[in-house]
Amino acid sequence: MIAQPVGISISYMEGSAVYIPVGHRTGEKQVEMEWIKDALGPVLADPTIRIIGQNIKYDWIVALRHGLVLDGIHFDTMIGSYLINPSWRQHNLDKLALEYLRFKKIATEQLLGKKDPTTMDLIPMENVAEYATEDADITFRLYTTLSKELDTRNLHKLFEEIEMPLVKILVDMQMTGIRIDTERLKALSEILDQKIKEVTEEIYIMADEEFNINSTQQLSEILFNKLNYPVKGIKKTKSGYSTAEGELRKLASQGGLFQELPMKILEYRGLTKLQNTYVLTLPAMENPQTGRIHSSFNQTVTETGRLSSSDPNLQNIPVRTELGREIRRAFIPSEGNIMVSADYSQMELRILAHIARDQAMLDAFRNDLDIHAATASKLFNVPVENVSPEQRRRAKMVNFGIDYGMTPYGLSDRLGISLAEARDYINRYLAQFSGVARYIEDIKKHVSREGWVETLLGRRRPIPLAKAKSKFVREGAFRQAINMPIQGTSADIIKIAMINIFNNLAQTGLKSKMILQVHDELIFDVPAGEEKQVMKLIKQEMENAWPLDIPLKVDVRSGANWDEVH
DNA sequence: GCCGTCACG
DNA sequence: ACGTACGTGACGGCA
Numbered sequence: 001m002i003a004q005p006v007g008i009s010i011s012y013m014e015g016s017a018v019y020i021p022v023g024h025r026t027g028e029k030q031v032e033m034e035w036i037k038d039a040l041g042p043v044l045a046d047p048t049i050r051i052i053g054q055n056i057k058y059d060w061i062v063a064l065r066h067g068l069v070l071d072g073i074h075f076d077t078m079i080g081s082y083l084i085n086p087s088w089r090q091h092n093l094d095k096l097a098l099e100y101l102r103f104k105k106i107a108t109e110q111l112l113g114k115k116d117p118t119t120m121d122l123i124p125m126e127n128v129a130e131y132a133t134e135d136a137d138i139t140f141r142l143y144t145t146l147s148k149e150l151d152t153r154n155l156h157k158l159f160e161e162i163e164m165p166l167v168k169i170l171v172d173m174q175m176t177g178i179r180i181d182t183e184r185l186k187a188l189s190e191i192l193d194q195k196i197k198e199v200t201e202e203i204y205i206m207a208d209e210e211f212n213i214n215s216t217q218q219l220s221e222i223l224f225n226k227l228n229y230p231v232k233g234i235k236k237t238k239s240g241y242s243t244a245e246g247e248l249r250k251l252a253s254q255g256g257l258f259q260e261l262p263m264k265i266l267e268y269r270g271l272t273k274l275q276n277t278y279v280l281t282l283p284a285m286e287n288p289q290t291g292r293i294h295s296s297f298n299q300t301v302t303e304t305g306r307l308s309s310s311d312p313n314l315q316n317i318p319v320r321t322e323l324g325r326e327i328r329r330a331f332i333p334s335e336g337n338i339m340v341s342a343d344y345s346q347m348e349l350r351i352l353a354h355i356a357r358d359q360a361m362l363d364a365f366r367n368d369l370d371i372h373a374a375t376a377s378k379l380f381n382v383p384v385e386n387v388s389p390e391q392r393r394r395a396k397m398v399n400f401g402i403d404y405g406m407t408p409y410g411l412s413d414r415l416g417i418s419l420a421e422a423r424d425y426i427n428r429y430l431a432q433f434s435g436v437a438r439y440i441e442d443i444k445k446h447v448s449r450e451g452w453v454e455t456l457l458g459r460r461r462p463i464p465l466a467k468a469k470s471k472f473v474r475e476g477a478f479r480q481a482i483n484m485p486i487q488g489t490s491a492d493i494i495k496i497a498m499i500n501i502f503n504n505l506a507q508t509g510l511k512s513k514m515i516l517q518v519h520d521e522l523i524f525d526v527p528a529g530e531e532k533q534v535m536k537l538i539k540q541e542m543e544n545a546w547p548l549d550i551p552l553k554v555d556v557r558s559g560a561n562w563d564e565v566h
Numbered sequence: 567g568c569c570g571t572c573a574c575g
Numbered sequence: 576a577c578g579t580a581c582g583t584g585a586c587g588g589c590a
Binding site: 212214215216217218235272273276277281301302303304306307308309310311312313315316348397400401402403404405406407409410411413414472475476479480482483484486487491519 | 577578579580581582583584585586587588589
Binding site: 216237238239242243244245269270273274277278306313314315316317318319320324347348487490518519520521 | 569570571572573574575
């Protein structure tokens with residue numbers, strides 16, 4: 001493996017490890033990068049020499065930056081550990097060594113110092129070498145242990161055929177990055193600044209004083225103590241009454257004098273959220289070398305098997321409001337290219353229909369019906385063509401709610417209906433969709449007995465709290481258990497599609513690049529001449545990634561920015 | 567470092 | 576009496 005930029009450590013089959021210093025600054029003799037590349041390059045590029053590493057994506061990117069090509073990537077201990085224990089918050093080498101090998105590694109802190117840590121290249125070579133070779137040695141030992149464990153748990157197929165092949169794709173996506181229109185964001189930030197100033201002034205006047213609107217404490221004090229907004233029906237947080245959007249809307253719905261201030265607060269929040277989280281931040285994250293944004297796609301974070309994105313998170317770019325979509329318009333393809341987006345239509349509901357073998361739901365999807373309208377039709381006992389927009393909206397809430405293990409309380413809160421009415425909706429739903437009702441009961445029984453659930457492809461999530469004494473805790477665990485096989489299977493399938501698309505693009509020699517994944521959507525940067533062919537290829541691979549009892553449907557669009565194609 | 571809030575699927 | 580729809584990451588406030 002390639003450790004820090006300062007050096008390279010390699011572990012051999014015999015269990016010994018060597019450390020090769022590169023760019024070390026203590027004046028001790030060191031090896032030139034060019035020599036390393038000549039000596040190691042052929043080894044790393046040889047597909048018959050299997051490479052084992054911890055967090056290979058990181059090392060792979062470092063290697064590629066130095067012009068080193070890697071092939072024969074065989075086993076990532078971080079990913080192995082994640083498949084075995086997806087609920088662990090960390091899968092760093094220290095943790096893995098301790099948990100799987102009962103071995104306490106030399107703490108990085110001890111080497112670099114706790115306060116004002118120095119950098120690796122300034123530590124005496126002897127000490128760095130001991131630390132670095134330990135890394136390589138431990139990684140190799142972990143490989144042996146984890147490999148057996150994956151076998152025992154029947155996770156080897158998922159590991160070898162999905163997670164390991166995916167590493168290369170995430171490396172490619174991260175390194176490619178995405179282009180943004182900085183000018184557009186600059187202009188937007190000035191508009192937002194102006195609006196924020198105006199709204200701030202208006203809020204101060206309505207509150208009859210200046211205060212920090214960002215402070216929920218101060219805001220709550222103003223609303224509920226000074227201005228005597230009614231607290232009845234307002235949720236509490238640990239520190240006081242909640243000022244979350246739903247609660248502010250309840251206040252505003254009282255009408256009259258109570259209406260304006262909460263709505264202004266929400267407007268303020270919307271504006272500052274966009275400004276601080278996206279508009280000001282994204283241009284600052286542009287890489288000066290590439291002129292693009294390089295987010296991290298994390299493979300060992302979520303408990304369901306989804307990817308996550310960070311630094312910056314590109315999986316939560318606004319889309320629901322017009323102003324939010326203004327930000328999306330700043331995500332653009334490379335010069336001369338077009339953007340292509342492909343998203344699975346109703347993916348999780350289709351997977352639920354398949355897993356639950358629910359005849360009514362399967363029929364609806366086989367006939368390519370509007371699933372929310374179809375649900376409304378059954379729920380409210382009206383012909384599909386007579387479903388009102390409000391009925392459809394409610395049915396949509398119920399559909400998603402079912403996916404999440406919804407309770408009557410949650411539904412009544414979200415739909416603003418009585419508890420009794422919410423109970424009635426859920427009962428009617430479960431009577432109409434008996435397969436789903438059976439699935440929910442089966443999952444509860446299963447997780448109560450086994451303490452885990454799994455996806456269609458065998459990805460497992462331990463849910464030990466399903467056996468908890470407290471009913472409250474147990475029911476929380478049940479909701480996770482109901483949702484995981486659905487969300488997780490969706491994650492498995494899109495990962496397969498990503499691998500197949502990547503390989504297909506490579507084989508056909510196309511220059512198009514996959515640049516983002518947003519759970520059920522893939523975004524591509526496409527040379528104009530490849531548009532037609534690539535769109536067809538993407539749709540084909542996504543719809544056929546994994547066969548279900550009903551078709552998976554994918555919508556593909558091309559355009560000049562992310563908003564246009566979404 | 568935790569909390570409340572809110573952006574996304 | 577209480578309060579709960581699943582999964583994330585980032586920001587500002589506050590201790």
